[in-house]
Amino acid sequence: MSTETTDSPEGTESGVLAVVESQLSNFGLTPLRAAHELGFHTVLVSNDPDRYRVVSLAEEVYAKHLDEIVTADTNSVDAVVAALAPFHEAGRLRGVMTVTDYNIPIVAEVAARFGLPGLNPQAARNCRDKLLMRNACRAAGVAVPGYHQATSEDDALAAADRFGYPCVVKPMTESASIGVTLCRTPAEVIAAYRDLTASPTDFRGQPRRPGALVEEYLIGFEVSVESVLVDGERHLIGVTDKALGVHPHFVEMGDTFPSMLSEPVRRSCTDLARSALDAVGHDFGAAHVEVKVTADGPRIVEVNGRMAGAEITQLIREATGLYLQREVVRLHTGQPADLTRTHDRAAASRYLAAHRVGTLARIQGEELARRVPGVVEVDLEAHPGDTVRPAESNLDLLGYVVANGATTGDAVRRAESALGQLAPVYVADAPERFDENDEATR
């Protein structure tokens, strides 16, 4: 373990808020910013603290909102406890949290050891592991797709036959849609199964449960239900419409808040999400439950014991004024959350993906995108020289736009218009200099 201290305002500290790892996205760094705005001494505990420097918000957050970095083995509860013990012993540790699924159970254990607020560890494990989540839902009679933990290729093929084609083959403990694949043939099931079981560890170096999940393919559109549990009461924040990319992958291409669905459909999703959260034992803080609305009714895709990722928290703030990151920090530090809404608008995000494999020369149209009415953010995460490919997971996306509007329809039209201004230019296509007669530079 090693520590590195950056500037922190003297005499203003209201205690330490530790964030253990994060999502590899701008959103992932926003809890540190929110905690710092509340006056906490912010500590990032990570096994690779520079991992997050690649996202565009990193420069601001590392310089202004991150007071201390502690390098530790974040895949170990004992190591994280040891890393935070000095703060605890000095009476400064007020809270510990994470927004990445990989560390949810570890942080729940750490919080319990220090007697700090947090999710109960069994609920955290149920949310982290898709097999445990499915088992808990099924045991409670909550609607899920058919699923099977396949532990051999033959077992995967037998499950696929039972559920019918196409089916979904996916990992049990990843995130960002990594490795989630729609399989149309037995050969595709075998290829996906081999791919997922080739490595004994996951994307963050944690041991994988053996095998892969084979699931019935849910046909329909997708929403997520955002909620927060305060004083034992589950408060619904709202329903988000989720747009997906092209098969065989399931990349998140945009989110829209609040949902444009009718009240009865939204209600059926929120009722199901509540039952799923009860089924996994979710008892603290924010939750993000993904639901597919099928011809047979809503079905649970996933239950996350944390805030929504991507830009959904930003959409919520644009639409309602509720600053969820700040309120979640408050809950983790034992303070009451303020769920007051100050306005009633809508917001939408849309993501940019490469159309083909190539080396990026640039992304053109950023200024044009900013000029679309209602656009509040244009973020380009990919840089000239990057090798890009059509997105296979959320991590392959090149950037995004966020727009607000008086209604969901306004916000969507604005976000789509802004996205339409952006175009990746690949090295082989890039002209040497601007030529107004050349399509690539217009």
Ligand SMILES: Nc1ncnc2c1ncn2[C@@H]1O[C@H](COP(=O)(O)OP(=O)(O)OP(=O)(O)O)[C@@H](O)[C@H]1O
């Ligand atoms: N059984 C299924 N039927 C249809 N689509 C599915 C199924 N399972 C997963 N998907 C699709 O794949 C996406 C990613 O799957 P899942 O949520 O299980 O993985 P994840 O890596 O945790 O995702 P993320 O972190 O991006 O939310 C889902 O949002 C959904 O669109």
Ligand SMILES: [Mg+2]
């Ligand atoms: Mg998911």
